[in-house]
Amino acid sequence: MSRKFDLEAAHKASIYSREQVQSSEICGCFYCCDTFVPDEINQWADRDKVGIGQTPLCPKCGIDSVLGSASGYPITLDFLREMKRHWF
Numbered sequence: 001m002s003r004k005f006d007l008e009a010a011h012k013a014s015i016y017s018r019e020q021v022q023s024s025e026i027c028g029c030f031y032c033c034d035t036f037v038p039d040e041i042n043q044w045a046d047r048d049k050v051g052i053g054q055t056p057l058c059p060k061c062g063i064d065s066v067l068g069s070a071s072g073y074p075i076t077l078d079f080l081r082e083m084k085r086h087w088f
Contacts, residue, residue, distance in 0.1 A: 005073060007086045013071040014064070016046055016054040024068030028075040029058035030083030031065040035075060038068065 013020065014030075021027055021038050028035045036059055044053020045064055056066040065087070069075050 005079070005082075007083060010067065010071070010073050010083060011087060013073065014055070014067050017056065017066070017068065017071070018044065018052070018054045020070045021056050021066060021068035024070040024075075026075050027056070027066050027068045028080045029061060029063060029065050030067065030080045031063040031088060032058060032061040033077060033080040033084060034058070034060040035080075036060065041066070 021041065024038055026035055027038055040059040041056045042059060043057040044055060045057060046055040047053050055064050057064050058066050067073050067075060073079060
């Protein structure tokens with residue numbers, strides 16, 4: 001990976017990210033390193049005041065480690081693996 005990204009900031013982009021994820025073309029999980037479209041997400045954590053979940057759970061593994069392409073981070077296998085090495 002030629003460009004270095006702030007992995008702390010990228011992690012923060014995975015929390016309370018419903019709007020960002022739903023406006024993304026593709027999403028990726030930095031736990032299982034799989035990719036998927038936002039419509040595949042059917043479970044959300046961190047409910048807001050009206051009970052709507054704000055943090056996506058990966059539809060493949062169920063972990064709250066999802067980034068959407070609208071976050072500005074690359075949803076590539078290399079980047080997801082780099083995030084996994086850092087956080088897990």
